[in-house]
Amino acid sequence: MSHKILEGKKGIIFGALDDQSIAWKTAEAIKNAGGKFVLTNAPVAMRMGAINDLATATDSKVIPADATNIADLEELVDQSVSHLGGKLDFVLHSIGMSVNVRKGKHYTDLNHDWMTKGWDVSAVSFHKLLQTLYQKDAMNPWGSIVALSYVAAQRTFPNYNDMADNKAYLESIARSFGYFFGKDKKVRVNTISQSPTLTTAGKGVKGLDGFLNYAEKTSPLGNATAEDCADYTVMMFSDYCKKVTLQNLYHDGGFSNVGVSQEIIDALQKD
Ligand SMILES: NC(=O)c1ccc[n+]([C@@H]2O[C@H](COP(=O)([O-])OP(=O)(O)OC[C@H]3O[C@@H](n4cnc5c(N)ncnc54)[C@H](O)[C@@H]3O)[C@@H](O)[C@H]2O)c1
Numbered sequence: 144m145s146h147k148i149l150e151g152k153k154g155i156i157f158g159a160l161d162d163q164s165i166a167w168k169t170a171e172a173i174k175n176a177g178g179k180f181v182l183t184n185a186p187v188a189m190r191m192g193a194i195n196d197l198a199t200a201t202d203s204k205v206i207p208a209d210a211t212n213i214a215d216l217e218e219l220v221d222q223s224v225s226h227l228g229g230k231l232d233f234v235l236h237s238i239g240m241s242v243n244v245r246k247g248k249h250y251t252d253l254n255h256d257w258m259t260k261g262w263d264v265s266a267v268s269f270h271k272l273l274q275t276l277y278q279k280d281a282m283n284p285w286g287s288i289v290a291l292s293y294v295a296a297q298r299t300f301p302n303y304n305d306m307a308d309n310k311a312y313l314e315s316i317a318r319s320f321g322y323f324f325g326k327d328k329k330v331r332v333n334t335i336s337q338s339p340t341l342t343t344a345g346k347g348v349k350g351l352d353g354f355l356n357y358a359e360k361t362s363p364l365g366n367a368t369a370e371d372c373a374d375y376t377v378m379m380f381s382d383y384c385k386k387v388t389l390q391n392l393y394h395d396g397g398f399s400n401v402g403v404s405q406e407i408i409d410a411l412q413k414d
Pocket of ligand 1: 159163165185236237293346
């Protein structure tokens with residue numbers, strides 16, 4: 144897909160860690176659609192170095208920022224507006240991390256300090272980002288801000304652990320802050336609820352293979368890939384959906400509205 148629907152638009156992309164990251168594929172798709180951007184990630188993620196390859200390939204600048212740190216976010220927004228030569232049209236928040244998931248802690252035995260850390264990184268960082276953009280008046284009217292979510296915010300998936308709570312909080316922030324961003328600045332704020340996807344964050348979920356297969360067999364269109372998600376985000380950043388805001392948009396091949404599929408029934412049928 145190479146329609147230049149983001150020609151002249153500029154923004155910030157959070158969360159490209161390696162070439163499997165949803166944010167990485169989104170950066171490539173935005174570049175193909177004519178958009179310009181700054182790439183950012185936590186300083187610790189910079190050490191892996193891969194983001195610099197993406198920066199070279201997409202002709203973009205990298206500015207490190209810990210998304211939980213207001214001073215970092217302020218510096219990032221100021222530098223991005225100055226580097227890109229004006230206010231922003233789009234921002235992608237593609238950030239998620241649970242210490243409890245990483246360390247294999249069961250939901251019934253969580254470490255609550257780790258829970259608070261994961262909540263700050265995965266959900267509160269979105270409020271911090273929105274507040275920084277809002278207070279600095281850094282977005283152009285009809286700009287679009289997207290964060291990535293997962294259906295565990297609404298339905299129970301045993302191994303998604305405290306990330307389910309973080310995603311519920313993230314989606315609520317999108318609605319609550321989106322109201323003020325819409326009223327005061329004509330800026331859209333939405334979350335995209337993406338299919339399970341094989342990425343560094345995705346691989347942290349216990350039993351991911353079974354999870355992916357189950358979603359694949361349940362979804363009438365099959366799982367949405369990271370590339371599909373990137374295309375959807377490009378559309379959300381374009382002028383083709385200027386009145387879409389405060390929404391949690393399912394991008395999951397239909398998974399979220401299926402009770403059970405025939406494939407799953409067949410797999411469980413005894414005779
Ligand atoms: N992979 C899936 O199955 C799936 C499904 C639905 C939604 N999502 C969501 O998509 C988003 C992107 O995840 P992904 O699957 O591409 O994995 P990923 O591991 O490639 O991306 C997660 C990113 O978060 C960044 N990050 C962590 N702490 C940070 C901090 N303090 N400041 C700034 N950045 C920080 C990491 O460096 C990494 O780049 C996440 O919100 C994730 O929850 C993923």
